[in-house]
Each structure stands twice: as structure tokens, then as C-alpha cells.
Amino acid sequence: DAKTTQPPSMDCAEGRAANLPCNHSTISGNEYVYWYRQIHSQGPQYIIHGLKNNETNEMASLIITEDRKSSTLILPHATLRDTAVYYCIVSVTGTASKLTFGTGTRLQVTL
């Protein structure tokens, strides 16, 4: 599976959009991009995934560049409850069966 690179930490003011970048320059054509987050003392939680088209759900939007070498997770109106570690994962199977977590980005949402 392709490796991902994420900034170790980011800050965001409550109510503003949080844009979390991920670099996956060695991604293959059949690899999907997954995002999970982990709130303190909880297990990871699925957010969204995509192959090449932009995706949106009730939690977030996923923007994948045309060359698929990077993506951005967007939380449109961050709240204090969005403070967590966000993991960008590239999965060769396109299913949940093989997820390799890195160290993620620690997002701190502040008042």
C-alpha cells in the first residue's frame, strides 16, 4: 500500500473550516484514500473515503487532486468535539479489510 504524509499537528478556530492535507504521491490507480479520526481515549472512527472523485457526507468533504497524489479532508465548521487525531490511509483493496495507519495529524480546535 502507498505511504501517506501528513503534518503532525494543526490548529483551527471553532466555527472555521479545518483543511487537513495528505500527500500520497506513490498512490496506484486502484488504491482508495480513507480518512479516520481518533478522539482521545476512543477507537478510530471512519469519516470518508474516495477513489478519484470528490466526496461529501454529513461529516466532511474529501477533495482528491486530479493526479491523485494528494488529498484534503475538509471539516466545514469545526467544533471543539472535532479535536482528534486524523489519519489518512491509502488502501489497495478499496475495502475496509486492509488499513495501515500512520501517525496522523493532531487537530486542535480552539475557541
Added chain:
Amino acid sequence: EAGVVQSPRYKIIEKKQPVAFWCNPISGHNTLYWYRQNLGQGPELLIRYENEEAVDDSQLPKDRFSAERLKGVDSTLKIQPAELGDSAVYLCASSLGRGSTEQFFGPGTRLTVL
């Protein structure tokens, strides 16, 4: 709908002692995963079950770790004997099965080995 249940939530043991963790996945989920998460790191997969069959146990340290999922529902992960380096959070996750796009995680068991 109940989520993934794990017990205990916390465990403190002396080194060389045995320890066991239990996981009950979401009802109807055929795939079950055990992960280990060291402090400041992301979770690492230890073993994956499809029903009763362990289909990926390549990262499980088989000299001291064992796991079972006898009836294809709940599962137990055991360490015997525990070492200081085994201190970590042990996470269980489940998914519907092949083709499923989401894993559902439990809260984890925090193990401290003294």
C-alpha cells in the same frame, strides 16, 4: 445498535503474567480485527478474522500472543507471558465482511505491564 464491546477497559499486570482481552463485535459483522496501538502511534493490525478463520496473522507475535474466535462471533486475544514492551492499547474492530468499506472500532483495552 450496540457498538463493538471490549473488556476490560484497563488492565495492570506484572511482567511474565498472562493477560486476556475480550471483544464482542457488532451483530452480523463477519470480519473481526485486533490492533495494537503504542503511545503516539497509529493502530497496527495484529490479526484479522473472516468468521472463524484467521486470514491475516502475519503481524501477530506468535511466541507469546494467541487469539481465537471459536464460533465466529466474539474473540479473545491472549498474551502469555507479558513483557514490559506489551504496554499499549489493544483495539478490536469489526466490519460486515468482504467488500465492506468501514471498520467499526471498540474503545480499546489499555494494558500496563509493570
